[in-house]
Amino acid sequence: MTGLNTAAIYVIQTLGSLYLLIVLLRFILQMVRADFYNPMSQFIVRATQPLLRPLRKVIPGFGGVDLASLVLAILVQMLLMVITLILMGYGVGGFLLQVLIWAIIGVTSLFMKVFFFALIISVILSWVAPGTHNPAAELVNQICEPLLSPIRRILPNLGGLDLSPIFAFIALNLIDMLVINNLAAMTGMPKILSPFM
Known part of the structure; x- marks a missing residue:
């Protein structure tokens, strides 16, 4: 593999993962019923x-779940x-079905990471800026x-001490360790695709 290929992989993974995150956030924000009028939303x-x-024309929502944005996230992950x-x-x-499975695992992993990092941001904000009305902080709280x-x-x-984030961190880490990492190993997901997890 040439240095040019390595640079191309880096750029594609960085920009593609950023867009993938935005698509997945769209799914999560609709799932948690976040404020649509928030500037971040x-x-x-x-x-x-x-x-x-165009995807919504063929993939309708179901029970308040935006299936089109979930399918788009999986397609973007697959393409990357x-x-x-x-x-x-x-x-x-000959590996497109396997790549689809890896894409689903990658999107699930990113889904968990969004909640993990939203919890970290929420905890930090509760210490340094409790009760802030910043649009990004409100969105993070709505996700958590x-x-x-x-x-x-x-x-x-x-008595005012909220330990729920600690238990949420434990649950998210257990799911990541016991389910997502084992699924990636069982399906033979190459290490080169680990940035997507």
């Missing part, structure tokens, strides 16, 4: 609308993986709330 909607509009494998010198003709509220119902009230 508006940016995500505008960035994803050109590719989602195929380009990466081709630039690495692998043939992907569906994950934290069931844990808060189970945990006893500890």
